[in-house]
Amino acid sequence: MTRTLTRAEENCRYQPTFFLMSLLNMPTTCFMTVIWWLTTDSTRSQTAIPNGHGGVDAVLGVSNASVLLLDPSSETLYLGARGSILVLHTSNLTWKHPAIEWEATEDERKDCRHKDKTEDDCYNYICLLEVLKDGRIYVCGSYAYNPQCAFIDPVTFSLVKEGGDQGKGKCPYDPRQPHTAVTADGVLYTASPSNFLGTQFDITRATGQQVRMDQSINWLSDPVFVSSALVRESPGDDDKIYFFFTENAREYDLYTEVRVTRVARVCKGDVGGSKTLQKRWTSFLKAQLVCQDRDSGQRYTVLTHAYPLEHRLGDPSSTHFYALFTSQWKGERVSAVCVYSLADVTKVFATGGFRDMKGNCVNRVSSVSVLEPRPGQCRGQGYNTSLEIPDRVLQFAKEHPLLTDTVDAAPLLVRRGTTYTRITATNISNSDAALLHLGTDQGELHSVSIVGRTATLLQEIPLTTSVQPVNNILIHQGHVVVGSPSSLSRVPVEGCRVYPSCQVCARAAGLGCVWDIKKRACVAESPGQTEPEDPLKVCGTGEGRCSPVVKELRVKKGLVVLLPCDHPHLSSLPCVWERPQGCHTLQHHSHLEVTVSESSLGLYSCHCPVQGIKPCLTASYQLTMEDPSIEGRGDPGVWRSPIGVYITCVLLGALVGALGATVFLKRLCCRASQHTPLEDRNGRGANQGQQGQGPTCYENKLVVIDTPVGQSGQGVL
Secondary structure, eight states, X not given: OOOOOOHHHHHHHHHHXXXXXXXXXXXXXXXXXXXXXXXXXXXXXXXOEEOSSSSEEEEOSOSOOOEEEEETTTTEEEEEEBTEEEEEETTTOOEEEEEEEOOOOHHHHHHHHHTTOOTGGGSOBEEEEEEOTTSOEEEEEOTTTSOEEEEEETTTTEEEOOSOOXXXXXXXXXXXXXXXXXXXXXXXXEEEEOSTTSOOEEEEEOSSSOBBOOSSSXXXXXXXXXXXXXXXXXXXXXXXXXXXXXXXXXXXXOSSOOEEEEEEEXXXXXXXXXSTTTTBOSSOEEEEEEEBOTTTOOBOOEEEEEEEEESSTTOGGGEEEEEEEEOSSTTOOEEEEEEEEHHHHHHHHHHOOBBOOSTTOTTSBOOSOOOSSOTTOSSOTTOSSGGGSOHHHHHHHHHOOEEEEEEEEOOSEEEESOOEEEEEEEESTTSSOEEEEEEETTSEEEEEEEETTEEEEEEEEEOOSSOOOOOEEEEETTEEEEEETTEEEEEEOSSGGGOOSHHHHHHTGGGTEEEETTTTEEEEOOTTOOOOSSGGGGGTXXXXXXXXXXXXXXXXXTOEEEEOOOOTTOOSSOOEEEOOTTOEEEEETTEEEEEOOGGGOEEEEEEEEETTEEEEEEEEEEEEEOOGGGGGOOOGGGGGSHHHHHHHHHHHHHHHHHHHHHHHHHHHHHXXXXXXXXXXXXXXXXXXXXXXXXXXXXXXXXXXXXXXXXXXXXXXX
16 A cells, blocks of 8 residues: 655655755855856946055956056046946046946847857957047947947047947957057057958058058068057157067968067158058068077067057157067966167168068068168158158068068066066166066066166065956056956055065165165165165065075975975076985976975075175975875965855855755654644755965975965065
């Protein structure tokens, strides 16, 4: 005889499965909550908050923030994102005006999807914000793969569309494709992909008297534009617009693609030729930029960003271009900074030979003698405009845009394991010294001083709670505004007061900073004061640049340990390790990888050459054998990231779910055994980088990482 189960017994029978599914779904629910928390739109009510670095942060409440513009006439900060332009105060990053909405129409998005584009592709991604001559803000967006441009009235902060201004050549159809733009006296110059497929490219004077490239000969070969700059010239000469990009090298007769970095130049006054090159550039020339370590011969060939700096205000000849490079080899995380003087760049453009770009003869240097006036120059002998240049000269310029000479430099800075995405620079007291600000792909801001050929890391400041790359850096009134796809940060970066400790202040000695023992503060060097040979002497006998504390590391046999040794001056030359005899090690630039065995136990010391004093003891580790429990140690930095939050949710969810299921099932089954009916309500509703982190164990690999002074990332190496 079969007995019918009561409702309580049915619940007791199926609840284990229900709670198991709830338990499995809890981490997903928690993860989705974290994603919502990071991306939820709070534009209307968001206010700036202190960020712990003497500045403020603003969570934007938008996605894909990508372009930043400061209007100096109104002290207004404009930021372009997906479907909107934000208007902020520069001083505190609070909203000056409600966001200006500019979304693609539903018909445009539907048409975009019919072209086999994804839903995400078919929004309007703002790609360009520039101030024009009349004071209006020119804005362009991808507009569902149909680039459009409009104007922002800076008085009413309203969007003005005039006759459906087309954005072709100003903004790429694909919002992921790189591009660049710059204004010169209110006239816009752009470098961008110019067709739907993203296979044609143009450098254009986009407003005013329009001039563009000649497409009959490929002046560009699959370029990736990264930045552009206006450089003023001395009175009587024409100002220049420079474009920086990486492209395929057609001059090398190889079967494989070789990517090289270029700098191209056009003249601001170029209006094209009268017959040949009508409304086309007559002054376009390009040359290769080489960033190569002289000792090892290693080249850094992929340009990430470039920034111009006039070292002596009012003297354009003092301009230098600080260029950020990485390696073209996949999987290699390395960043290098090379600096090129305007004098060296100008010399190559003025005296370099020409390559023939016709047919397959790219590798051939032209045998034709250089004509007069020299092709590619802004103003010729006796010619006031490009319209007066003879056709024979313009025809030569059309077929010979590439120069044979290269602009060479050795890296000032090399960092392995760090990927820099943006660079800016400020001058120091009208001297050749500079302060670099570098953004990373992990949402950090690094400050590096450049004095002569010496680069010194001063600060590493984590800015974002989520790991997002820095895609904008803007310097304004002693502060730097750093942008990522969903947030902005504003922190002080200039002046000795930003260096909080004696050790950090000592490293900024090249910038005119000294440590005042009485005030216990970093102050500007007094006039006539001589800089000490070793600024660290005033810091006492504590842990300093050349007297690190020996860090004991307890390990177990078979682990692979990575011992960091960050060069105090970010030199391209590796540091030297003292280690036990007979141990198995592998050096990665300055870091040392050790396979733990009985013979590998002992003292490891890293010495790095430092300018002005003897080789510096930079790091020291004592390896001793320990029980296997060290493998269970986690990286405390993980728990500050979204992935760390997710892992935390998984563990807490599992624990809470298990305890809840046990208690609930126990009560439920007890009541079922007593044949007590269960109320309906009781059966419902069940549901970073190497700096600043401690020892970490990843499976069989142990990574030892220095912990800086404090948690702000402002400690010394």
